[in-house]
Amino acid sequence: MLLAIDAGNTNVVFALVDGRQIKARWRIATDPRRTADEYAVWLSQLLALEGYDRSQVDGVIVATVVPRALHNLQVLSSKYFKTEALIAGRAPVEWGMAIDVDEPASLGADRAVNTIAAHALHTGDLIVIDFGTATTFDVSDYSGAYKGGIIAPGINLSLDALVTAAAKLPRIAIEKPASASVVGRNTVDQMHIGIYWGYIAMIEGLVERLRREIARPANVIATGGLATLFEHNTDVFDVIEPDLTIQGLAMMWERAHMG
Known part of the structure; x- marks a missing residue:
């Protein structure tokens, strides 16, 4: 299953996705100081409550508008889910669409x-x-x-x-x-x-x-x-x-x- 992470200015949303079906979702207040270990403890407990285990996650993808939060989410993926997180907008997950704006x-x-x-x-x-x-x-x-x-x-x-x-x-x-x-x-x-x-x-x-x-x-x-x-x-x-x-x-x- 895929762990999709949307790190916004107010909350970070974690969703467990099987194909296109969202099996579970959780949110936590955005704090760039929050460590990968803190995310892991919190997320492991929530996965267990929904009847899942970290070993069932075989992919992680992150979209973030908070650059300082990215590093710890990448560490979370590599250390606790044993996979390198894909970052939306970077290879191999570029946008793949024309962006017709000034910047x-x-x-x-x-x-x-x-x-x-x-x-x-x-x-x-x-x-x-x-x-x-x-x-x-x-x-x-x-x-x-x-x-x-x-x-x-x-x-x-x-x-x-x-x-x-x-x-x-x-x-x-x-x-x-x-x-x-x-x-x-x-x-x-x-x-x-x-x-x-x-x-x-x-x-x-x-x-x-x-x-x-x-x-x-x-x-x-x-x-x-x-x-x-x-x-x-x-x-x-x-x-x-x-x-x-x-x-x-x-x-x-x-x-x-x-x-």
Whole structure:
């Protein structure tokens, strides 16, 4: 089985993949100081809880946007899984797609992997929205070429900034407001409205502008942990693919081993 690792700015996601089937997934807070030994103890316990063993892992692939976290993940792979980790974007798992932007090398690994997976699963021009630490909008054309996108503050980041900067505002959960009204009657209700409906308005507005600029029909694919929070209150998403990055890593692994 394959251990696919997506190291983001907030969390590192580990997924056990058999073919294209995700058997288990776990996440841990991103900390570049975390050692391979610490990862191994934590991961071995979780594997055992799911009925698996380290010996069943015969491949590891990593995508990371945190360069300082990479070394310890590579050591984890070689020391505890007895295999050299493949790094997404490096030989033999290069992107294999045109990156039509001003600075191709600056494209984040997660965004590249999402684009690869999205085009393997869907046809035509695509807009991939990933709800992570930042909310990213990635545009690719019908040929699979990456054309660029948008980076906006993630919803948790926006809320943290609001609470930190305004001394009297409380920390609230990110959830749909209890009332359908957008006229809040108290501070907490007003914050829920601003964060939730304000974020939906941003998503819908940016997608509308992107579609106008693309000037062809474009499907919108949502991914990331918070995508499902919005799906019932906007029709902007054509499909939600919660495990798009992991699926992309599994596809890249297959491609590397099929020659």
